[in-house]
Amino acid sequence: MTETSLYVLQQLINGLTIGSTYALIAIGYTMVYGIIGMINFAHGEVYMIGTYTAFITIIGLLTMGVGSLPIVMLLALMTAIIISSTYGYAIERVAYRPLRGGPRLIPLITAIGMSIFLQNYIRLAQGSRDLAMPALVSGGIQFGDPAVFEVSISWMQLIIWVVTLISMTALALFISRSRLGRACRACAQDLKMTNLLGIDTNRIIALTFVIGAALAAVAGVLLGLYYGTINPYIGFMAGLKAFTAAVLGGIGSIPGAMLGGLILGVTEALTAAFFPSEYKDVVAFSLLVLILLFRPTGLLGKPEVEKV
Amino acid sequence: MSENLLDVSGLMMRFGGLLAVDNVSLQVKPRQIHSVIGPNGAGKTTVFNCISGFYKPTGGEIRYRGQPIQGMTGHRISLLGLVRTFQHVRLFANMTVIENLLVAQHRHLNTNYFAGLVKTPSYRRRQREAMDRAAHWLQQVDLLEFANREAGNLSYGQQRRLEIARCMVTEPGLLMLDEPAAGLNPKETSELDQLILRLRDEQDISVLLIEHDMGLVMGISDHITVINQGAPLADGTPDQVRQNPDVIKAYLGES
C-alpha cells in the first residue's frame, strides 16, 4: 500500500474512534428530541461533567493505592454514569419540566442558560485551566510497513470501540425488549396518547434524560482518557458536534445518531488529514448547515407533515 | 368557463399511501354561498388546504378567475383574493384587535422604510385609510368597543367574528370559511348566518363554506357539494342535496 492510503487508513481509524463517542453523546440529543421535541442544549455540559467525575475518581483511586487498571476504569465509569445521570435528571426536573407544553423557543432558551450555568459552575468549582492526566492505557498494535507509514491502533482506541459497542447494544436491547423501552417508543410516537393510556410520561421523559446522560458520561470517560486533558469548555464543542451527528443521522432516530456520529467522526478526521486541523470544526458546522437546509430529516429520519 | 369564480376539477391529494382527496370538482359562481359538507374525516379541510395553497395538490386543476393557481404558495393565492379562516381560530393572540386588522392590510400599506421613518404625507394618508377600513369592519362584526383589547382575550364567538373581519379587510373576492360555527351557541350561530348573508349581498363576494351545522348550511347556501371519504358524492342546490339518497345514507342518515 502507498503512503497516502496508509495515512488515510490511520485517519479512518482515528475518525471512527472519535465518531463512536460522538454517537454516544448524540443519542442523548436524539432521544430527547424524539420524545419532547426540544434541543437539550445543556447535554454537552453533562458530558463535560462526566469527564470531570471520571478524572476525580481515577486520581482519587490511584492516590488511595488502587492499582488494578480494570477496577479503576470500571469504578470511574460507574461514578461518572451515576453523577451525570443525576445531572441529567435534575436538569430536566428543575429547568424543563415546568415549561412543558409552552412555546417551543422558551425551553431552548432555558437550555442555553442551563448550559452556560453548568459550564461556569464547573469553572468556579474546578478552575478554568486545562487539567492533564498521564495516559493510563498506553501501547497498541502496529501494522503496515515501518519504512513507508506505520498504522497504529492503540489499546485505548480498541477500548473505546468495545465499550461503545457494548453500550449501544445494551441500549438497543433495552429499547426493543424491555417494558420501559416500549413505553419510551410509545412516547416518541405520541406523547399525549401514551399519557392517556395510563403511562406516567413524566417518568419516561426523565428516564430518557437519564439514559442520554449516562451514555454521555460513558463518552466522557472514554474521551477524557483518550485525550488526557479536560477543561470546563469541552462540553460546548462536543455537544455541538454530537448534535450535528444527531441531525445528520435524522433527529429522533437512534440508529441515525449512531450512523451520524461515525460519519461525522470520519469526515472530520479526513478533513484534518488534508487541511489545517482548525478547519475541521468549519467542516462540521458546514455539514450541519447543509443538512438542515437540504435534508432536514437527515439520513434516517422521518419527514414531518405541517399541521394547518 | 370564466363565469365561475373558482373552478376546481379532478382535485387529488395523496399523503403517502392515503388518498385523502379523490377526484373532487366544484364550481363557485360569483356572489354565491357554496358549502362543502361531509362526515368527519371526509377530506373537506384537505380540499380547503389545497385550494388555499397550504398543500400542494398531487393532481387536478384549480382556477381562480380563470387563472390556474394549483401549486402556488399560500401567500400568493391570498394576494389574488382567496382568503380563508381556520378550523381552529388563528388570530395574533398577543396583538390587539386593531393590530390584527392592520396586519391583514399589509399589502395595501407596504411602504418603503424611508416613508415610514419620516412619516411622509402619503404614508400618513394610507395609515389613516387602513384605520378607517379597520373601524368599518369592526363595526360590521360588532367589535368596535374591543378595538384595543388583545385578541386572545376575546370570547370565542368574538374571535370567530374577528377572524372573518380580518379576512374582509384584505378585500377578497372569495372568502373561505372553515367551520365558522364550530363552538358557537345558537344565538351566535344565527348572528353568523346573518353576517355571511350580508357579506354576499353587500360586498359582492362569494363564500366557500365548510360546515357541520346542517341548519346553517341548508339555510344560507346557494349550492352544496357533498364529499364522502375523499370522493365527491353529490352536488346541487340544498333541496337537491337533501333529497339525494346517497347523501341521506352517508351523512344525514347518521344524525
Added chain:
Amino acid sequence: MQRALFPALFAAGVTFLLTCLVIGVRLEQEGPNLTVVGADAETWSWIGFAVIVVFLFQLFQQPLSRLKQRLPSPDVTGLLPDHKLRARLRPWLIALVVVGLFVWPFMVSRGAVDLATLTLIYVMLGLGLNIVVGFAGLLDLGYVAFYAVGAYTYALLSEYYGLSFWVCLPIAGLLAATFGCILGFPVLRLRGDYLAIVTLGFGEIIRILLNNWTNVTGGPNGIGGIEKPSLFGLEFSRRASEGGQTFHEFFGISYNSSHKVIFLYLVAVLLVLLTIYVINRIQRMPIGRAWEALREDEIACRSLGLNPTVIKLSAFTMGASFAGFAGCFFAARQGFISPESFTFIESAIILAIVVLGGMGSQLGVILAAIAMTILPELAREFQEYRMLMFGGVMVLMMLWRPQGLLPMKRPHLELKTS
C-alpha cells in the same frame, strides 16, 4: 407530611450527588501530576446546608405553596399614573433623560464614562437582537457574527485604506446587513429551533475563519491601532497625525485624555438614540407589525398574503445592521479587536439581555443591558460569577417570567368612529 418524606429524601440525595464530587473535591495540577484535594470545611458545610434546604423545602412544599397562594399578589399597576397623564408626562421624561445623558459625563470620573460607553454598546446590541428575537420570534444564536462583521469592516478599511470612522460606520452597517441577508435567505425557512442551531453554526464558522485567515485579519493576534473617531476631522490624540489637527489645539485648550473618552461616550449616546428612534418608528410601521404577526402565527400570516420569507429576512437584516453599527463603534472604542471578542458567549450575553428585559420591550432591554453590564463592574466578586449569573438569569426568567421584567405593552390606537 409523611407522604412528602420520601420525595424530600430523594431530592436531598440528588442534591448531594450533584454537589459532592464536583464541588466537594477539587482537581489540582502540579506540573505533570494531577492530584485531588478535598475542599475545605466551609465548602462542605455549604454543601450540607444546600442538602438540608432542599430537603426541608421539599418536605414543606405543600404548606408553603398554600401559604403563597394566600398571600395577596401586589398590584403595581395601580400605583402608576393613569393612561392620559402618562402620555402627557412622557415627552418631558424623555427630554429629561436625554439631557441627562449629555450632561452627566462631565460630572463623573473617566472610568464611569468609559463603563457607560460599554453599556451603550450592549444597549445597541440588545435592541438590535430584540428585533430578531423579540419582535420576529426568530432565535438567532449567531448574532455576534454580524457584530464581528461590523468591527472587522472598520478595522480592515481603516488599516488598509485609511478610511475614517464616519465613512466606515454606514459601510459596516450595510455590510453586516448584506451578510444577514445572504446568511438569512437560505436558513429562514427552517423551523425555530433548527434556525437557532444553524445561526449558531454560522457564528462559529465566521469566528473560526477570522481566526485562521491570518494574513488579512491577523488571526488570533487581531488588529490593533485602530483609529479613533474624529469630530469633523479634529482628532482626540495628544499629537496630530500628518496633515491633521487635534481637538485641543483647535480650541486652544490643554490636552486632556478624558476629552476622548467623553467624545466616544457622546458618539455612543447618539448612536443609541438613533437606534431607539428608528426601531420605535419601524415597530409602528406595517413591517414592524408584520414581524410580530409572524411571531404569533406564521400560518395565519400566509393566509393573509404576507410572505413569511421576506418578512423574516427584513427582520434578520435589520437586526444585523444594528449589530454592524455597534461592531464598528466597538472597534473604534477598543482600538484593538480579535476573534476572542466574538465568541458564542457574547451572543449568549446579548440574548440574556433581551430575555431579561422582556422580549419585544425596548425599555426593558435597555434596563437589562444596563443591569447586566454595570452589576458585574460594581463589585469585583460579581465579575467572577458573571457568566454563572447570566446563565442562571436565563433559566430563572424563562421559568418565572418568560415575558421578561418589563413585558412589552401593546400600543393604544384611537379609532375615529363614524
